Amino acid sequence: MSDPLALRAGAETLAAPLPPLLAEAEHLAAAVLLGEHGRRRAGLGDTFWQYRPAMDHDETRAIDWRRSARSDTTFVQDKEWQIAQSVMVWADGAASMDFASRKDLPTKATRARTLALAAAILMSRAGERVGLAWPELAPRRGEAQVARMAALLAEAGEGEYGVPETRSAPAHSRALFLSDFLGPPEPVEEALGRAADREVRGALVMVLDPAEEAFPFDGRTIFESMGGTIRHETLKAGDLRGRYLERLAERKDRMTVLGRVTGWQVLVHHTDQSAASALLWIYNALERRR
Structure with missing residues (x-):
């Protein structure tokens, strides 16, 4: 049998991020001040x-x-139209998301998880069923479901870059995917294509650190990926800035085109920007009628 002390220590380590994550998501959801709502269009309902x-x-x-x-x-x-809808959430927990350029900034993973859970809280309070695309959690309503989502979102993902999982999303449902989307774009495009084939629509939030947007590097610099699989050393980092910014712009354009083709809304969000503004955008994007 497993050592009870080791098992307890592991459980406490796993549970440690949950209260802060849930509290921060609750606080963020409350800041948006949306509360209970109807669907604001004609349909089945009592209101x-x-x-x-x-x-x-x-x-x-x-x-x-x-x-x-x-x-x-x-x-x-x-x-008011009040038919409950399924909303599937995925927050990238891969190694690339565990980055913050300054101590006063959250990591990309922390911001993504907080926004994901806050959006789930708002949607659940609005009467929707919420779930996780990965780790897979079937959509349900209620506070217990939000707590289960918090526990799963606190777990780290695998690999250098994450890829959204769309196979568990019910047909005609909504979805929210948050990632830096800096890995190979083809798997993401394939996943969104599969989702579009089943009439799944939603929002893509590209979460970036401000340093990734500005590239404030010069002189001798060692660039290493968060997972340690990629490493590049240069004596003239400033010379790379133009090419880097061009590649980043190309990636953002590619995400925008992907959203347009598949019917998803796309937002580029920086971790030094207002989380409440991003959450309001997410809420409106998921509410938008197609």
Whole structure:
């Protein structure tokens, strides 16, 4: 049998990130101040949305006679669309995400996980079912589901660069993928292509450290990937800046085109920018009707 002390120590180490992550995500979700909401378009539901003139296809029982009596037009009530929807989340936990250029900045992984969990909290409170694309967690509603997501999001991923998993996303669902998307682009494009084939739509958030955007390096510099698989030493780092920024712009353009082709929204977010603004963008992107 396993050593109980070692097992407990391992469990405590694994659980340590959970309260801060969950607390930060809760705080971020509260800062957006969206609260409970309807779908703000006509459909099945119990909550009144708006009056509109009756049309030929409306049933007689749908007419609001009290409102209609106040004018020469016959009115019906539209209800808010309140059918629960599945939202799948993936936050890249691969080695490349474990980077922060300054001590006062979160790592890309920390920001991605916080945004992912905060978005899940908002969507869950809005009545949606939320789950994880990887590690796989079937979509459900409620606080217990958010707690399970926090536990899984706190686990580190594998490999140098992450690739979103789309096979577990239900057809016609929504999805949120957060990563630096700096690895080989082909696997990401294949994953989004498979998702698009099943009418899965959503939001891609490219999380970058400000140093990755500005390339503030000069002179002798050793560049090494977070996973240690790539290493490059140069005496004139400044000479690489132009080529690097060109390649980065090409990658961002490629992500934008990928989103346009597959029907996903794309955001480039830096870890020194407002997390609340990014969360609001995510929420609106997931709410956008296709």
